[in-house]
Amino acid sequence: MIQSFAAMSEGVRARDRQRIVVAVAHDENILLAVDGATRQGLAEPVLIGRRDRIIHLADKQGIDLSTSHLIDQPDDTLACQLAVRMAREGKADAIMKGLVGTAVLLKAILNKETGIRDRELLSHIGLFFISELQRALLVTDAAMNIAPDLEAKKHLIDNAVEVLQLLGLELPKVACVCALEQVNPAMRATVEAAELVRLNRQGIIEDCLVGGPLALDNALFVEAARHKGITDTVAGQADILLMPNIEAGNVFYKSLTFLCKSSGAGLVVGAQVPVIVTSRSDNHETKLNSMILALYLAAMRKDKY
Numbered sequence: 422m423i424q425s426f427a428a429m430s431e432g433v434r435a436r437d438r439q440r441i442v443v444a445v446a447h448d449e450n451i452l453l454a455v456d457g458a459t460r461q462g463l464a465e466p467v468l469i470g471r472r473d474r475i476i477h478l479a480d481k482q483g484i485d486l487s488t489s490h491l492i493d494q495p496d497d498t499l500a501c502q503l504a505v506r507m508a509r510e511g512k513a514d515a516i517m518k519g520l521v522g523t524a525v526l527l528k529a530i531l532n533k534e535t536g537i538r539d540r541e542l543l544s545h546i547g548l549f550f551i552s553e554l555q556r557a558l559l560v561t562d563a564a565m566n567i568a569p570d571l572e573a574k575k576h577l578i579d580n581a582v583e584v585l586q587l588l589g590l591e592l593p594k595v596a597c598v599c600a601l602e603q604v605n606p607a608m609r610a611t612v613e614a615a616e617l618v619r620l621n622r623q624g625i626i627e628d629c630l631v632g633g634p635l636a637l638d639n640a641l642f643v644e645a646a647r648h649k650g651i652t653d654t655v656a657g658q659a660d661i662l663l664m665p666n667i668e669a670g671n672v673f674y675k676s677l678t679f680l681c682k683s684s685g686a687g688l689v690v691g692a693q694v695p696v697i698v699t700s701r702s703d704n705h706e707t708k709l710n711s712m713i714l715a716l717y718l719a720a721m722r723k724d725k726y
């Protein structure tokens with residue numbers, strides 16, 4: 422399994438330059454992040470948005486746009502639709518959200534006639550390399566599926582497993598994160614966790630080991646699980662944290678990013694190309710990592726399919 426964003430970046434650089442299309446690109450932070458990726462030889466950017474504003478912001482920051490392709494589209498919704506169309510036509514390998522609400526871009530991606538759905542459900546994954554764990558940790562869903570039911574959770578697991586397999590982990594361990602380790606009918610997440618474990622044992626959820634219900638500490642740390650006498654095969658070894666809902670996923674993602682300063686990336690997966698949906702508050706490193714992860718996954722998918 423690949424062990425860092427630096428290693429992914431090497432992998433991306435070793436291949437033909439891929440295209441990132443930025444929907445609503447007239448934003449200083451986005452242009453700086455894209456410029457970082459371009460200067461590292463990672464991507465060829467297509468910038469869709471207010472052309473005059475993009476040029477003004479680039480001038481202000483000393484950003485060289487000579488290798489970028491600019492498309493003037495002042496309407497945000499149309500800019501998102503164009504980015505999606507480019508991906509559908511094979512003219513873009515990844516999409517990046519610029520100065521536009523996440524839901525506007527996601528709606529363009531989900532559109533039944535003109536969108537780019539690939540798998541049954543699109544979902545958000547956050548990937549972190551955390552030194553205390555000495556392994557990659559994937560968290561889902563922090564930004565797209567608001568209150569996934571059992572069926573949706575099956576798809577969240579499938580999407581997350583595909584990502585870790587593309588990164589080289591054959592049999593990821595999935596922890597269904599809850600507030601405790603026992604099934605409590607008053608806590609829907611614990612009931613669904615037990616059901617997901619059953620579906621995994623029956624072979625309906627494949628290519629991974631599912632455990633739960635597990636509290637966060639027992640999902641991540643062997644010592645914590647041992648201390649409580651938990652025998653779940655995933656306990657202490659989770660590669661994927663399936664969160665009960667978007668609030669839990671989002672709070673955990675942001676705690677890692679802002680409190681722990683972990684090296685992370687965030688993407689929407691399950692579309693024909695990876696979609697980078699970092700928020701304004703994400704730092705430069707998170708934006709760059711997310712581009713690297715998107716391009717690495719796009720390349721691995723091309724090799725696989």
Ligand code: COD
Pocket residue numbers: 523524525527528531538541542543544563564565566567671
């Ligand atoms: N994957 C595939 N299809 C989907 C998904 C999905 N994740 N979500 C909805 N669909 C399909 C539905 O089946 C339906 O056919 C169509 O899309 C419209 O469904 P709605 O009406 O439920 O969806 P929308 O368009 O109102 O909203 C979809 C969003 C993803 C925009 C919505 O779920 C949302 O706003 N999510 C939170 C996004 C957000 O604000 N994130 C920022 C927080 S960090």
